[in-house]
Amino acid sequence: MNTATSSTARKGAELLRLHHAPEILQLANVWDAVSAKVIADLPGTKALATASHSIAASFGYEDGEHIPVALMIEAVGRIAAATELPVTADLERGYGNPGETIRRAAGVGIVGANIEDQMLPLPQAVARMKQAADAGAAEGIDFVLNARTDAFLHGGGRDPREVLEAAIERGRAYLEVGAACIFVPGKLDEYTVTALVAGIGRGLVSVINVPGSLPPATLQALGVARISYGPWMQRVALTALADAATEVMNNGALPAGTRILN
Numbered sequence: 199m200n201t202a203t204s205s206t207a208r209k210g211a212e213l214l215r216l217h218h219a220p221e222i223l224q225l226a227n228v229w230d231a232v233s234a235k236v237i238a239d240l241p242g243t244k245a246l247a248t249a250s251h252s253i254a255a256s257f258g259y260e261d262g263e264h265i266p267v268a269l270m271i272e273a274v275g276r277i278a279a280a281t282e283l284p285v286t287a288d289l290e291r292g293y294g295n296p297g298e299t300i301r302r303a304a305g306v307g308i309v310g311a312n313i314e315d316q317m318l319p320l321p322q323a324v325a326r327m328k329q330a331a332d333a334g335a336a337e338g339i340d341f342v343l344n345a346r347t348d349a350f351l352h353g354g355g356r357d358p359r360e361v362l363e364a365a366i367e368r369g370r371a372y373l374e375v376g377a378a379c380i381f382v383p384g385k386l387d388e389y390t391v392t393a394l395v396a397g398i399g400r401g402l403v404s405v406i407n408v409p410g411s412l413p414p415a416t417l418q419a420l421g422v423a424r425i426s427y428g429p430w431m432q433r434v435a436l437t438a439l440a441d442a443a444t445e446v447m448n449n450g451a452l453p454a455g456t457r458i459l460n
Contacts, residue, residue, distance in 0.1 A: 203338070210309035210339035213245055213284035217342060217379055218401060222418035225426040227288075229253045230273070231280040233435070236459045238281040246281060248274050250288035250312075252432035261429075267293035267302075275306025286310030286342060288428075296326050297333035300341065304334065310342030312381055315368060317352045324371050331376025344404050344424070345369070345377035350384030362390060366397035379404045379423055385411060388420070395421040 216223045225245060228234040229252035237243055251261040253273045259265040274287040287308045292299045296313050303311060313330045315323040327345050334341025347368040353361035369380035381404040382394055391412065394403050400421035406428050407414070414425055442453055 206304070206307055206309060207339045209284040210341055213286060213310050213342045214340040214378060216244055216284070217423050222414055222422060223424040224414060225286070225424065227252065227427050227429070227431045228277060229256050229432055231276045232460045234277045234280040238283050243283065245284040245286065246277065247426050248277055248285065248287045249429050249432065250290050251429040255429070255432065263290050263293055267299060271302045271306060274303060274308055278307030284309050286312070286344065288312045290314055291316055292326065292330060296330040300330050300333040301337065304337040304339065304341060309339060310344060312344045312346050314346045315348055317348050320368065320371065323368065324375055327372045327377055328375035335376065342378045343376060344379045344381045345372035346381035346383065347372070348383070350382060350386070362393055365394060369394070369398040369403070373398070373402065381405075383428070388412060388416065391417065391420050391422060
């Protein structure tokens with residue numbers, strides 16, 4: 199095993215360990231090398247996650263696989279190269295070929311990935327998740343597939359009980375074909391999170407936090423393994439940028455306490 203492969207294997211094993219640790223894994227999503235360096239240098243940061251929406255936006259593309267896959271792989275590779283921490287990448291639906299996309303991501307140092315199911319018919323979704331998991335395993339590392347079910351995102355107008363049941367059914371099915379964790383995005387209440395953990399498994403559920411979501415301490419107590427923040431980290435940064443620019447253009451000053459972080 200060469201040095202690069204050994205380093206990737208070490209990072210993959212560490213990312214998997216962090217998912218199984220008693221303390222919930224918090225991932226502040228990044229979108230380029232400098233945001234990765236800033237977050238990686240913060241006390242308590244143990245791993246990084248990319249945000250596909252934020253990466254696409256930084257290159258002028260809309261979210262939803264409008265960015266060319268080669269450009270996405272280059273971007274996540276630059277992020278992985280900017281830190282010694284494990285990096286998991288949001289790879290959307292897999293850009294037409296989840297297995298090949300994960301193989302390419304692993305080749306640039308990525309050791310985990312989100313893959314969306316987009317609520318495809320269950321047999322088709324399971325086959326795609328298996329392709330993704332198998333590709334990660336074929337790299338000879340602990341590649342952490344965070345299989346995403348869009349049950350709640352696509353659940354508008356359906357009976358909430360049916361949506362919950364669908365999320366649990368899909369989560370279990372993806373675990374059976376090699377996923378390490380099940381990502382259930384949505385603004386979830388305590389009842390729903392409790393039911394998801396009971397149905398999928400303690401330490402096997404991943405969520406996104408948005409303004410108004412349950413606090414991390416509550417999610418940890420409920421048995422959630424992982425929290426990410428999607429495009430919200432970039433939105434926070436851009437809000438600060440807009441506020442500072444507004445201030446200086448109105449004869450104000452740069453914010454006091456601004457630091458050099460790069």
